[in-house]
Amino acid sequence: MVDSGVALAATVVVVVATAAVGIVAGRRGIATVEDFISARNTVERGSLTATIVASSMGAWILFSPAEAGAAFGGISAVVGYAVGSAVPLAVYAFLGPRIRRLIPAGHSLTEYAYVRYGPTMYAFVLVISVAYMFAFLAAEMTGIARGLQVVAGVPLWQTALTIGLAVACYTAYGGLKASVLTDAVQTLVILPLLAVGFGAALLSLGGARAIHAEVVATDPTLLDPGFAGGVEFGIYVVVAILAAEMLNQAWWQRIYAAADSGTLRRSFLVAAVAVVPMVFLAGLFGLVARGRGVGTDQASEAFFVVVGDAFADPIVLAVVVLAVLLVTSSADTLFNAIASVVTADLPRLVAIEGRALTLAARVLTVVVALASTFVAAQGYSVLAVFFVADLLATATFVPLLAGLYSRRLTGGGALVAGVGGLLVGGALFPLTPPTLQVLPLPATFFNAFIGAATVSLALTLLAALVSGARFDLGRLDREIARLDDPTANADGGRLRSDGGSTATAPADGDEEGERC
Template sequence: MVSTTLVLGLTVMTLIGFTIAGMWYSQGRVGSIEDLITARNQAGANRTTATLVASVMGVWILFAAPEAGAGFGVAAVIGYAVGEAVPMYVYSRLGPRIRDLIPSGHSLTEYARARYGTAMYGFVVIVSGLYMFVFVAAELTGIAGALAFVADVPQWQTATLVGGFVLLYTGYGGLRASIFTDTVQAVIVIPLLAVAFAATVLALGGPTSVIGNITATDPTLLNPTAAAGFQFGLALAFAILGAELLNQTWWQRIYAGTDSESVTTAFRRATILNGVIVFIAAFLGVVATGHTDIVTDPASTAYNADVAFFVLLQTAVPEWVIVVVVLLALSLVMSSVDTLFNALSSLITVDLAQIYTESTDRQLQWIARGFTLCIAFAAVYVSVRAQSVLRLFFLADLLGTALAFPLVYGLYSERLTGVGALIGSLSGLTVGLAYFPDLRGFITAIPLVGPVLPSADPLYLTAFGGSFLTSIAVTIVISRLTTTRFDLDTLGTEITRLDDPIADGGQACAEESASTSSDIESNEHTSER
């Protein structure tokens, strides 16, 4: 076990370093609520790519991805990689459409409200907020579990330190600070992951030895068409796609890009990079199963697939590699947690600005920062009580698979109504819950429901795939039967900048922000050339 003092020292130094960098960069750049939560048109293709990679690459890739690989082999590894790549490609197509229809937008919830009305809007707020909060809690759970496992650091200490320091620079600098630190973290994360993977393989005797040991342990782990692994991998692809389409993180970055071309380029690059990174991380779980005693039965009290990579580190690699992984884990968790803090606070702030139109710019800024503080406290509390990181995501993923298609289909279909979108979402959720294994005890206890339920799917494919495909089918059928037409052009006039209606100097602030944006955009284009 690595020295607790050493790991704590590295943790605090890393946290302080990124906090100072984020606060330094955002100093003097946050003049309005728009600057705090949007950073509109600020990031070129290179910086947007970096923040897309860093934002999605949380510490879960060292837990959830290897857990899937350890349990189901290379088929699940491929599924996980594809699942993380596909949403980025989808957003490369959605991004320009969103910017074109809603040029002054901020969040997916304000779009849902304007496009579908109150009922669907409420459902989107709940599902999107729940997913991102679970993501934050899972990230803090992961980093706390990692440091407890390798250095016996108390989980509450790690969660509090990480949550507290990230809160400092995100509360101060908002999305601008997050994008800047994401850029730095991406530059650090990719080399550290490559070093950790290469050092682990070399410590185990090289690629030939690694593959040989995996084959000797269980040859089906390397079979991409193995039935169980293929089904679980496909289930992950459905789950991740559905959840990411409900992630406010990506809507923010669509508007942070300098133009539609930059957004498209960045998301296409992230499609490849995210897929490759997740493949490497998930494959480490397969490697662990071939070289250490990994228990993959969730019902067993000895279950340790959720920390498969760290079990491998402790038994097979030098201490310096573990230190590298600790630094990697810290960079990963900060890059995703700061992003999610900003995304969650922006949802609430934008909605409050639309409801309480008399709110001043300063009031909205304090609301955003106060809500971020509440999120941080709640996430730390949940993280010290959570267990499997992978299981934390699954309920939120199920909600996402039901809601994703009806939400984005409204960007293209004029015939889909709010009632139709809600029916499509609830239909998908009903099918998903019918096969979902994790809530089986609660669902079967419902009178008249339990006896008619089908058997749960332990591989989740019927739950996630059924939810996603059902919502698609029902939504399209309902839209075809509807005679009502919605004018999509009204989205651009109904959704406006938050600083537009602010009196007493608000317009001057908006003009100053626009001028600053223009200067930064010009400088960034020059540097990228």
Template structure:
């Protein structure tokens, strides 16, 4: 069975590499390598948004939220997962008109505020995507250990190397080409694995009820997830690349709504399996993993497709993240003398510590929450860049105020500055609403107030 599983996973990765290399960028300009400018239809973008946004996290987080918090918080999580696409679909046409030759969120920040804010945004974006990469590779290692006898390190390194090969050679076009196939494959595998898993559920007890917590608590969790996921994913450079890859504004809008709609459905369905698991009394394990609890003692013909599903999910998000990091490096390369080769080597170099972290099998949820909070503190000042009255000072002050605002709830609630800082670092890896609300409110108020006081409008 070990050899069969290894062969199937190897074949899946080879297929992804073939599809990516077949669509490779050949002797084109840097611009085409990082944006595939004005070339993608709405359907391609919709499938790409779905595939690039769906990582192995959907097999862990939505089922756990559904099992322990209930449908209200799960709906918030689904909305938060889809909202970044919708924001870019609505806001993207304005960005395209304001920056027709743009390539990244960093260039957008520079066009609005100057090089200082650009460097800050680049640092936040690369840091967030590196955390995302580590989380995805860690997840596939954990899933491999749960569902097979294949060494987890072999799969982690295999996914990292395979995706690096076709993204380094093919650029964004390679990622988009694999996304189309990966999206259809993951939908088919989700349907197949989910259907069989439902069929294998034990008889539902007559007293079974939907898992739930008090409405106020559920709303708090839902709002926290909406803010955290939306703010962080708006610094996902892979999504910003697709703003300029769209054939036109209409393709971008329709593609964003299509990707967002499919994302909501997928997250709700996979989270629903978590609710059914806890309602049926299935032991959820320690730590609890409702989706994989449903696969306990499952036959090989079911665990193997589930493992292929996990590899597909990870590969589709990892290649987007790798290409997004490369695009930040080569942004404005003609003016700065940065070559595509240099961008490739920087991406490879960044993957080394990411893979090392993933091989440790650590939990990165707390790192994710901290990265999400950092993004939440500066997302509003960055997106206000198209407002005529916004200034670099207002944006930077707003970002600093957002960071301070994140610690105020814990500071006031526990009467200590240190307690506020600790609360904003999410001890116990528990998402709490206070730091996110403080960050969003403080950054917005300070940015808008200082911009309103400015006497100079942008030209």
């Protein structure tokens, strides 16, 4: 086992170096709150692709895919996790340009929900979105804290506090620009470390044939692609990840940060392809761990258990560096994303603007960091935390996004669809108290996620069919303005005093949404 002091020192060095890069980014120009939370139209293809990859590849890839393979269904579960991680990015490649066309001056999914559906659905989406992102963040911090505890005996709170405070410092200072720049640097380090680490592990453990023999001897179903449990897991994890990422404000921020729609589309598609092999290789560590005698009760630490057994201390330290880089790349993204949601909504609730709004965004970033650090110190199961967050999103994403295409869906209809899906999914969720599992179906993750998505979709379609409403999608452009100039839209146009806009006809592709 690596000395705990050495491991903690390596962690400090990595986060301090990352913080220095983030602070440099902040010094390049955070003149307004717009710069802080959106970096609108400033990020080119290479940087955008790097920040998407780095933000996708948090420390969770060292825990959740391996835990899925070890405890939930073997190779099929790992494949499902890899595909599920790529699908949302591919969807955003086509959804993102539409969001930019309809809401050119936007910042967050919650302000869209407010204008499109009204205050009640807005409040529902706000709670669900922030809860999901906070759970994601807490799972990330929990994962790295437990990893260092396994390989070096570092107490959970020390790891969580060290990383949380350092990331909060540079994110609170530099905002989204700091996150994007540090992600680009981290990607250049993370990808080689992942490749070398996986290759070294394979050689150290005797090669692919020896590993295969160990896994088969332990449980041959782990390598059976047709194993029912694994296929079932693969199906519902795709649904769960897709739903969750649709409510992830981090991606909405990057939609607006992209230099243009072409850059956005290409970057998300490239990132979607890149994450598949990375998640798949990480998930294989769960199968290796089972083959080496690690029980399902240690599944969430499978990656670090294998690394600790297979490598000498210097290599383990390199893995610690990799894990810390992974968690900082996603933690800064989520710190800023949660703060940006609240910041974009503050002017609606209180009279605040300019420097005061930027300060509020920075304070909120620190508050989020401290709260997630506290949760991480509790040591919950990483995958369990993710599943709770994913269920919330699964019931909500269909009615939320349907409003970008359908003019007939009302706020009331969307709310009924979201709440209905959540009630059904919650009643079928294995982690729900037995007294609330009231439906005549077994409480399984598959039934919970598929049930929530199906009910939500059905109620959304029904609500749109019976509605006589006709929402003007042009209101999204007219009523959502830049935070540094509430009278201007993203193209520099001015809102008229009567609530109209100097903007011209809808962009290409909007007529289809108007007819729905």
